[in-house]
Amino acid sequence: MNNSESITHRDRFLRACKCESTDRPPIWMMRQAGRSLPEYRALKEGYKFTELVQNPELAAEVTLQPIRRFGYDAAVIFSDILVISEAMGQPYELLEQGGVKVDFALNSKADVDKLDPSRVLDHIAYTPEAIRVVRKELGDERAIIGFAGSPWTLASFMVEGGSSRDNLRSRALLYSEPKLFHALLEKITEATIIYLKAQIEAGADVIQLFDSQGGTLAPNKFWEVSGRWMQQIIAAIGGTVPTIVFARNVHHNWNKVVQTGASALGIDWGIRLSDVCKEIPAHVAVQGNLDPALLIAEPEAAIGETQTILEEMRGRDGFIFNLGHGVPPNADINAIMAITKTVQNFK
Secondary structure, rough: HHHHHHHHHHHHHHHHHHOOOOOOOEEEOOOOOOOOHHHHHHOOOOOOHHHHHHHHHHHHHHHHHHHHOOOOOEEOOOOOHHHHHHOOOOOOOEOOOOOOOOOOOOOOHHHHHHHOOOOOOHHHHHHHHHHHHHHHOOOOOOOOEEEOOOOOOOHHHHHHHHHOOOHHHHHHHHHHOOOHHHHHHHHOOOOOHHHHHHHHHHHOOOOEEOOOOOHHHOHHHHHHHHHHHHHHHHHOOOOOOOOOEOOOOOOOOOOHHHOOOOOEOOOOOOOHHHHHHHOOOOOEEEEEEEOOOHOOHHHHHHHHHHHHHHHOOOOOOOOEEOOOOOOEEEEEHHHHHHHHHHOOOOO
């Protein structure tokens, strides 16, 4: 990507998140922004998580709940990264105690061979349809963010059999059977491209890739196992919409994250945002990076840390305020509102 293309991407990204005509940074929370809300808890009483995801009207309602309450500049569509694994033949469930579990872990070449990426939209057309419903409700007032997991992050869930802190099993498979692991990454990448193109066609203004497991890879493996597959996805989208890559704990590899071609980088809370800006090109926007723990702290503490980030980023072109990871399910609504108002009133 040359510089003029990057600037165009950035400008389109800024238009998509409605920040060209305002003197404060745009704001949205990461996905799952609504799961701490009483209206979400009331809605989910009668449904499993997957039933909410798979019903376009219900998914749209969950998407819109935090917009109605907090007035964010963009709506993150309600879905889950594992819908792609399910569409390829590996169902999953969200555990009540937290985390996810897939019906079976990938153990062999035969397991990988059974996965079919070609017909994913036969199974997950509900997400593009939810985007259409949200667009009808929002009109042109706010941007809609579609998303998917990075191929490496999704592969790690599929090999581990669910949530894992360090991805030890999937990393071992990567070293012992690299061809098999790359075959899995190829299938996930193919399915993800089909899925994200459908989201864009349905009306998504921005696409985000969540590489939340990127930091579990050895530094010299990040590009081979994660970065280049995200680059393929972004290249396939072809600049039709801006793209965000959130690669958690890859502080040693910012140049490789930039190399994916993303319009913006989502930054986790483990590094100072202004320090990241010194390491990446000025045309790449940044998003972040408030510690999610502040959503369960006193509102005054959340306000103070929010103001610190805003002041450090003052004057930085292409800055979106956000968390440094997802919203905790026990987040305090008062803290969320205090953060939101602090950003909205920032001059």
